[in-house]
Amino acid sequence: MCYKNVNKLLLTVILLIASKSQATPFESCPSEAFLVQDTVARIYGVNLATGFYEELSDSMGTSGKINAAGFNTYDNYLYGWGYEFQTVVRIDNAYQATPIQVTNLPGASFYVGDVSLSENAYYMYRKGGSYGLYRVALDEEADDFAVAERIVDGSALNLNIYDMAFHPQNGDFYSVDGGGNLIRVNSETGSSSVISNVDQQGTFGAVYFDLSGYLYISRNSDGYIFRIDTSEESPVAEFFAFGPSSGNNDGARCALAPIVSEDSTIDFGDAPESYGTSIENNGARHELSDDLFLGGAQSEDDGIDFVTGFESGLDTLINVNALGEGYLSAWVDWDQNGTFDSNEKVVDSRYLSSGPTRVLLEVPIDAVEGSTWCRFRYSSTEDIGPNGGVSDGEVEDHEIDVTSSGVSIVTYPSENNFVTLAYEDNWPALGDYDMNDVVLAFQTRQYVNELQQVIRYDIKGRVLAIGASYHNGFAVQLDNVPSGNVDELLMRYDINDQAQSTSALEQNDANDDAVIIVTQDLWDHVSAQNSCSYYRTQDGCEAEQRFEFSIAVPLIEPIAIENAPDTVLNPFIFATPGTYHGDGFDSHPGRGLEIHLKNKKASARFNTAFVGMADDESRPEDSKWFLNVNNMPWAIELPTLWNHPKERVDILDAYPEFPEFVESEGQQKTTWYTSSRAVNDRIISNN
């Protein structure tokens, strides 16, 4: 769940009312819409994105209705037709209506109107031959100020519309009539055209534009807000949000404002974009509320516990923690097509009271195995879909694993944690032991069937630092898993959540241990910024760039768990082919230069001629790899996210307990690597 800030308009308004001595305009072009309702006019603020609304004033300085409202971007006042005064009224920032003495009026009331964006003028419309479309200049300096001028009579422009809104760019106004026809009217000539039928009928008493040219129409009978993309050739109405219903509705909005202001508090889902997670794609969104949400915090996805696995064809149990009474709906993308389809609704407006509730779901027998997404929505509104806005509650998106029945999932170190891999890349020569030439966060997952055989591995991680100029790739070997046993067709390889078109499986002999290439060159994904020499190893260079990888490696033949690699597997860096890797080599060492954790075996592509060079004391025949004469390694694994030493800071200067840990062979200072053991000004934080 992500959220944006709270709308401060109300506060601003209250402050302005408190200091009001005379009519003052609104301070700026507000992103919320205004809705005027009731026979004694009341005004409401509506967030069109969520349908959330609140009363701004129940006393507008009139005993009658106000209709045909519009926001004037030239003076930042609202205008409308005042039934009590039988003329145009100007509404200030305290929502007080003041009549304007307009001459040449036809002697009737108007309930359709808006203020132009291309000129300082108010337009109002009423059908019938005695009336029509009128223009009233609002510029007090103009000769025709407050004079009603008829543009076209209401028999020539004969429309069954209940509100109108000016387009922010093209100068025309639009509306949708009771039959669902989207109508565009040239305000200079009064000529009109039907663009399309938007496939929704009713009385659309409030219509608004946003800056992007989307038209929002609010239906009086049920309060539904629909969105229409007027730039399309044949626009249709898309359900957008649940708004307030009313028998008497009129809307006004500053069309130059985006629909979601930077100050608004809206909760969106966190699934990939295809599931609908932004205002642009009408994603699921909720106005944040203090008394209705899932879990312990509005801004965290902490309300749903998946207390059993998702095994195809079997039930699964989830634990829902809710605050406040509301309706829970949920969807799971069983077919992994990237959307929540109507037949993927697994919880249908289930009424919950505050506290924990267990919900039993059935996983379809044909659910596609692997990682997929689910969405939970909690609101006081019933029957909501997987997308669109609602005025309260919360949306939580979660990634889940669907497996065949009986499968266990073992995550190392744990689902929310990563181990840290830290490499010196000067092998076979000693480096400076700042252990930051390559630093990665790394996690593995092992899927084990009911016969205690491993059927799949997942690996994921991200780069934390590169403190070297050499170019290194990163790979993971599955020791004793033949390359030919990897189900390459079913592999998934994502970088920064984007599926990669290339295979991550290195094309080796089928009998060689499988090697998964994460990247040929880590420097392809991050860069040294500003005056930094490296990535995140120096003071002032801590800013993170995104390089995240996630790879699923299913196996063709399951491997007995006792023979299968586990925990950290065998991750290693290698010299990027065709790049310089020190003067110690006659030529670029390339892929054959590998650096592994101590005593982890090299791959089939390793160049054995490098064994024993410089400071290396590897003895492959004894399964002793990547160690020096003191038996010290070039790479270490830490079981948590580790704050790595800064450039040229020896690890023992950053972590003073390290020597005792090493020399006691792990018997002393066993938690030397934790944050509390570090010398703070010698490390870069990853926590």
Place this chain on the structure above:
Amino acid sequence: MFISKKTAIVMLVLLLAACGGGGSGGGSDTSSSDSSSQQNTTSNQVEESTPETSTPEATTMLVTSEDFTLETTAKLSVDVTIKALDGERAYVNICHTNGDGNIDYSNCLVKTPLTNGEYTSDVTIGNEVQVLAMQVWRYSETDEPINFLWQRSNGLLWSINI
């Protein structure tokens, strides 16, 4: 080209000589707080007093055994038998705890169906891990889960037999 090992050893000796033979210079940075380290020391391991040796000045001077890979993890043997669940479908979660001390379902190590009420496994955990929670669920909207807690002071065998 890489230099020969003999040359390197000669250079290392010279370097050591230049540094005063690996003496205790620069010790101020390495004098860590023993009291704080004692708190986090696992009670199943015997913390020896710091030997009277010189403090290494550089990692190049550190020596260890060829089999010690500097691993900072341990294997926790989990052995679960719940007789009441024999023949019934159930599910086991082994997870970290959150700030409130409750099981954290966003941060699990093991999620597994429970077969005949029995589960055994070796779970690799970091040396810093002090507590893990286990929750066993029946597939029912009304039954309460069965809860277990492991603490480092319990040792590296987590045996449940009820």
